[in-house]
Amino acid sequence: xxxxxxxxxxxxxxxxxxxxxxxxxxxxxxxxxxxxxxxxxxxxxxxxxxxxxxxxxxxxxxxxxxxxxxxxxxxxxxxxxxxxxxxxxxxxxxxxxxxxxxxxxxxxxxxxxxxxxxxxxxxxxxxxxxxxxxxxxxxxxxxxxxxxxxxxxxxxxxxxxxxxxxxxxxxxxxxxxxxxxxxxxxxxxxxxxxxxxxxxxxxxxxxxxxxxxxxxxxxxxxxxxxxxxxxxxxxxxxxxxxxxxxxxxxxxxxxxxxxxxxxxxxxxxxxxxxxxxxxxxxxxxxxxxxxxxxxxxxxxxxxxxxxxxxxxxxxxxxxxxxxxxxxxxxxxxxxxxxxxxxxxxxxxxxxxxxxxxxxxxxxxxxxxxxxxxxxxxxxxxxxxxxxxxxxxxxxxxxxxxxxxxxxxxxxxxxxxxxxxxxxxxxxxxxxxxxxxxxxxxxxxxxxxxxxxxxxxxxxxxxxxxxxxxxxxxxxxxxxxxxxxxxxxxxxxxxxxxxxxxxxxxxxxxxxxxxxxxxxxxxxxxxxxxxxxxxxxxxxxxxxxxxxxxxxxxxxxxxxxxxxxxxxxxxxxxxxxxxxxxxxxxxxxxxxxxxxxxxxxxxxxxxxxxxxxxxxxxxxxxxxxxxxxxxxxxxxxxxxxxxxxxxxxxxxxxxxxxxxxx
Ligand SMILES: Cc1cc2nc3c(=O)[nH]c(=O)nc-3n(C[C@H](O)[C@H](O)[C@H](O)COP(=O)(O)OP(=O)(O)OC[C@H]3O[C@@H](n4cnc5c(N)ncnc54)[C@H](O)[C@@H]3O)c2cc1C
Numbered sequence: 001x002x003x004x005x006x007x008x009x010x011x012x013x014x015x016x017x018x019x020x021x022x023x024x025x026x027x028x029x030x031x032x033x034x035x036x037x038x039x040x041x042x043x044x045x046x047x048x049x050x051x052x053x054x055x056x057x058x059x060x061x062x063x064x065x066x067x068x069x070x071x072x073x074x075x076x077x078x079x080x081x082x083x084x085x086x087x088x089x090x091x092x093x094x095x096x097x098x099x100x101x102x103x104x105x106x107x108x109x110x111x112x113x114x115x116x117x118x119x120x121x122x123x124x125x126x127x128x129x130x131x132x133x134x135x136x137x138x139x140x141x142x143x144x145x146x147x148x149x150x151x152x153x154x155x156x157x158x159x160x161x162x163x164x165x166x167x168x169x170x171x172x173x174x175x176x177x178x179x180x181x182x183x184x185x186x187x188x189x190x191x192x193x194x195x196x197x198x199x200x201x202x203x204x205x206x207x208x209x210x211x212x213x214x215x216x217x218x219x220x221x222x223x224x225x226x227x228x229x230x231x232x233x234x235x236x237x238x239x240x241x242x243x244x245x246x247x248x249x250x251x252x253x254x255x256x257x258x259x260x261x262x263x264x265x266x267x268x269x270x271x272x273x274x275x276x277x278x279x280x281x282x283x284x285x286x287x288x289x290x291x292x293x294x295x296x297x298x299x300x301x302x303x304x305x306x307x308x309x310x311x312x313x314x315x316x317x318x319x320x321x322x323x324x325x326x327x328x329x330x331x332x333x334x335x336x337x338x339x340x341x342x343x344x345x346x347x348x349x350x351x352x353x354x355x356x357x358x359x360x361x362x363x364x365x366x367x368x369x370x371x372x373x374x375x376x377x378x379x380x381x382x383x384x385x386x387x388x389x390x391x392x393x394x395x396x397x398x399x400x401x402x403x404x405x406x407x408x409x410x411x412x413x414x415x416x417x418x419x420x421x422x423x424x425x426x427x428x429x430x431x432x433x434x435x436x437x438x439x440x441x442x443x444x445x446x447x448x449x450x451x452x453x454x455x456x457x458x459x460x461x462x463x464x465x466x467x468x469x470x471x472x473x474x475x476x477x478x479x480x481x482x483x484x485x486x487x488x489x490x491x492x493x494x495x496x497x498x499x500x501x502x503x504x505x506x507x508x509x510x511x512x513x514x515x516x517x518x519x520x521x522x523x524x525x526x527x528x529x530x531x532x533x534x535x536x537x538x539x540x541x542x543x544x545x546x547x548x549x550x551x552x553x554x555x556x557x558x559x560x561x562x563x564x565x566x567x568x569x570x571x572x573x574x575x576x577x578x579x580x581x582x583x584x585x586x587x588x589x590x591x592x593x594x595x596x597x598x599x600x601x602x603x604x605x606x607x608x609x610x611x612x613x614x615x616x617x618x619x620x621x622x623x624x625x626x627x628x629x630x631x632x633x634x635x636x637x638x639x640x641x642x643x644x645x646x647x648x649x650x651x652x653x654x655x656x657x658x659x660x661x
Contacts, residue, residue: 002210002366002373003033006199008185008222009215010039012049012161012352013338015168017213017359019063022176024363033366036179037172038199038207043184045165046217046339048245048319050274050281051079051261051349052156054100057149059356065171066639067148068506068646073167075276076159077499078142078151081125081135081260082348088459090265090404096123096458097135097260098348100154102450103128104488105481112434112453113469114478116462124457127482129153130489135259139496144505145650147537147640152492156349158261158274158281181207185216188226195333195370196222211373213362214336218343223326223336231342233324237396237418239287239409240269240345243319244300248280248308257499263347265402266299267291268409272346273303277503285345290409293318325388330377333370335362342388347395350446354387357446383444393423394447394455400427401459430456434463505650525556527584537640541647543615544587544595553592553616555585555637558644561602561610561651585637594622594638600648605656617644 007018018037025033060070070076081099088094103111111128125132131153134141141151172178183201191197198208214222223229235241262273269286284300291299301311308314325342329335337358343351361380367373399413400423412418426435435452456463497505525545528536533555536542540557547554587595595616602610618638 001368004209005033005035005211005213006207006209007035007037007213007215008039008199009217009338009340010037010165010169010180011045011215011217011338012165012168013217013340013355014039014213014215015165015172016059016352016355017215017337017362018178019168019172019176020059020356020359021363021366022172022178023063025366026177031177034179035177036181036207036209038181038183038185038201040184041182043217043219045162046319047162047165048243048281048283049161049346049349049352050158050276051082051272051346052159053349053353053356054154054156055353055356056156059359061149063168063171064175066642068643070157070159070167071277071503072507074157074159074164075278076157076164077257077275077277077503078140078259079156079158079261079274080131080141080153082263083135083258083260084263084265084398084458086265087263087270087398087402087404090406096454097125097132098451098454098458099125099129099131099135100156101129101131102448103453103481104485105477106450107437109474109477109481110434110436110453110469111478111481112457112463113466114475114482115457117465117470119482125454127485129485130492133489133493134496137493138256138259138498138500139493140259140499140502141496142502143495143497143650144502144653145541145643145647147534148643150534150538152496158276160276160278160281181205183207185221188222193332196226210333211362211366212334214334214340215338217339218321220336220340222334223329223331223340227331227334229331229336230327231322231324232327233322234344234392235323237392237420238323238344238399239289239412240285241321241323242269242288242293242296243283243285243321244293244296245281245283245317245319246300246304246314248282248304248314250279251307254500254504257503259499261349264303265404266296266303267407269296270347271300271303275499277500277507287409288320290407290412325385327385328381329358329384330380332377333373335377335380337362341384344388344391344395347398348391348447350391350395353446354384354391357387358384386442386444387446389420389422390445390447393420393426394451396420396423397452397455398459401456401461403460426452430461430463432464433466434469505646508646508649526559528555528557530585533585533637533640537643537647541644541651542637542641543598543617543644544641545614545616550586552586553595554587555641558612558615558648561648561655594618596622598645602648602652604652604659606659617641 005021007014014037018035022035081097083095083097085095115124115127119127141153141155173180183203183205185199186202187200188196189198196212198206200206212222257275264271268291269284271284274281284296286296297316304311321343323344326336329341338355365376367376400419402410404410435449437449528542536557540559542555542557544553545556596619598615598617600612618641623638
């Protein structure tokens with residue numbers, strides 16, 4: 001059985017993998033598996049990679065990370081889409097979105113035929129959902145008072161790659177029990193069957209393990225230097241192999257933040273533009289076969305000039321990479337994850353999601369014996385080879401659909417020999433039927449059918465009318481969904497804050513939210529039933545109060561702070577409790593010791609005041625001192641409640657705004 005896992009490399013890949021494995025297998029004193037991460041202090045991390053997928057929500061949650069802590073520490077913002085500019089015609093007004101949310105009602109009916117027949121004047125993403133409008137307005141996907149990780153539309157993040165790695169290091173070491181060794185691995189010691197027995201470091205340590213995960217980045221220390229697994233270059237399909245990265249300050253600290261990664265096509269590549277809370281991360285990725293470094297730098301400077309008058313003061317960092325991936329990722333007792341497994345241009349930010357998928361797959365199928373490991377390795381390799389090929393098809397699709405012919409780069413991208421046969425087949429198929437989840441796509445496909453629709457129709461691809469997609473009942477269902485899109489836009493759009501406003505609200509120091517609250521008139525609180533925690537937290541701040549009859553602490557939702565305290569699209573709020581009723585959530589005596597009283601003393605802008613006493617919150621420090629088992633029992637509830645004071649503050653702001661208007 002695998003009892004000790006050694007991760008080599010402390011970049012994002014290493015820490016995500018170590019963190020996900022530790023979160024699952026290290027349980028305090030009951031630890032069944034140990035996770036050790038060894039990284040060199042002399043070899044830095046790649047330090048780029050600032051866009052994630054919505055999968056990151058689950059990854060952070062699995063590791064027990066609080067969203068607001070992550071946002072504060074990593075300068076993170078909410079990413080909802082990629083916006084492609086000048087990809088189709090190259091003109092100034094040429095742009096389209098690939099949003100993270102599926103088209104409205106996608107699981108029930110495809111809107112592609114209805115859009116083509118009756119809504120073609122509106123861009124596809126704008127017609128079938130509200131996220132494109134959200135991005136146009138630089139809106140957040142949630143309100144300040146929303147529970148952590150919840151949002152109205154799917155979101156990933158933009159993050160500072162350097163800070164993210166440091167944040168994960170502290171979390172994995174401090175909270176998840178990952179053993180951290182700073183040392184340079186210099187040699188690999190093997191058994192007769194080729195398995196790795198141990199690693200020797202320059203500092204003289206020998207690190208033994210049962211499973212070795214190679215997260216050593218482009219060094220490929222184990223998968224390449226030791227096992228010499230061939231690298232399958234993709235440079236003849238996707239030409240981009242170079243990058244220039246630069247950090248750009250905002251004009252002022254409260255500048256608006258984009259909701260999407262902006263990707264603006266150039267003559268031999270494209271420029272990414274990512275808005276963090278503290279700065280923008282911008283870079284030009286390009287094909288060194290089609291443009292020189294000097295020309296690429298000039299294009300990047302031209303892009304930046306309108307916002308940064310003196311671009312010469314900025315420092316540009318050059319990176320080179322080989323586009324491609326390994327012929328195998330798992331060999332003997334070694335798996336390559338992250339840049340050591342492969343890398344293709346970051347057009348759809350698919351690198352970190354591949355790391356997350358790899359770490360989850362390893363965690364889910366951690367071999368129970370050495371005999372099982374070879375089978376797991378075989379399946380793993382098949383799955384991930386397929387995934388890489390599908391990523392390549394999806395990225396190449398952006399180039400194949402382009403109508404740009406203004407440079408050799410775009411013309412070369414059109415050459416049939418550069419287009420994988422699998423993609424050519426799909427394009428033929430899509431001429432006659434829209435991509436659908438029930439079609440050819442495999443559950444292992446990285447991109448859902450909706451993503452293919454967004455790119456195809458965003459770039460002007462035409463699927464011929466197909467009677468099977470336009471049957472009356474399907475058309476009626478599609479029209480119903482299109483009407484829902486319109487309704488949601490009216491209802492939701494005006495109620496979401498801007499990205500900057502949300503980030504400021506979330507990052508406001510806790511002290512500024514100090515309030516005194518406890519009003520005990522009837523109707524001011526509702527008892528929360530165990531099944532209703534998430535839904536109630538969506539609407540109201542949650543606290544504990546001591547029941548006057550049973551003398552037990554119970555979870556309650558504070559009601560009535562603002563006229564309009566319900567979050568978007570919330571269904572009817574269950575009124576599960578009031579004085580005297582039972583069926584709530586009560587605490588054990590040990591859990592009660594975690595509570596501390598809060599008194600909310602609120603002054604509204606119309607000079608009215610509200611004093612609410614008798615409420616309790618969970619003390620954060622005491623919570624981290626609780627035994628792992630007890631903490632686990634209540635983690636979700638306690639973590640949700642950490643946002644309660646901020647939620648109160650957001651409701652007061654809401655009420656004050658209502659009073660002002
Ligand atoms: C231009 C560019 C833009 C990108 N944008 C995105 C994006 O938007 N979204 C996205 O998902 N991904 C993006 N990526 C990819 C992303 O940056 C990486 O996938 C991610 O950072 C993971 O890198 P890594 O951990 O595999 O490697 P690295 O960060 O390079 O880490 C390697 C680690 O191995 C250690 N190491 C190496 N040799 C030894 C040794 N001998 N002994 C001990 N330790 C050793 C190093 O110390 C380091 O800790 C981008 C990449 C590039 C090049």
